[in-house]
Amino acid sequence: MPYVEVLAPQVPNQRKAALAKSVTDGLMTAFGVTADTVTLYxxxxxxxDYAHAGEFEPQGAGQxxxxxxxxxxxxxxxxxxxxxxxxxxxxxAYGVPGDDVAVYFLDRDRSEVAHDSKLASD
Known part of the structure; x- marks a missing residue:
């Protein structure tokens, strides 16, 4: 924990690797966690497969x-x-402006997370 879901267009693996490194480093600094606790999907x-403001936008325009x-x-x-x-x-990593990036924090209480069948609150 934390886990990060990245919903984005497909890019070469080296760009995903660069993002994995920067996200892990960023969360280590911001949250005070260690690298082994950060996972990206x-x-x-x-x-x-993209629509915005009620408009289907084929070719990913402004995705x-x-x-x-x-x-x-x-x-x-x-x-x-x-x-x-x-x-x-x-x-x-993706060569997009910040306006095209959204980060949502889905906070969890320790009693809402389990690893190996044990709640983090236990």
Whole structure:
């Protein structure tokens, strides 16, 4: 924990590796976690699977990239620092402006997370 879902167009593996490194580094700094606790899941979306403002936008025109961060609750300052780091990483790896990047924090209570059948709150 944290886990990050990256919903974005398909890119070469070296660009995904660059994003994985920058996201991991950013969360280590912002959240005070170690690298071995950060996991990214790349969920590629086709440019033909995107709509915005009620308009279907084939070819991915203006397609936004979404990062969903599943983590234990952090302070607003920690989330702000993470948002800056993650957005910069996406912009660099995908060559998009910050306007095309959204980061959503899906905070979890320790009683809502289990590993090896044990709640993190136990």
């Amino acid at each position: 790349f969920l590629p979306i086709s440019p033909d 936004r990239i979404l990062l969903k961060v599943h983590a234990f609750r952090r302070t607003e300052a920690e989330r702000r620092a993470a948002a800056i780091a993650l957005t910069r990483g996406v912009c660099s």
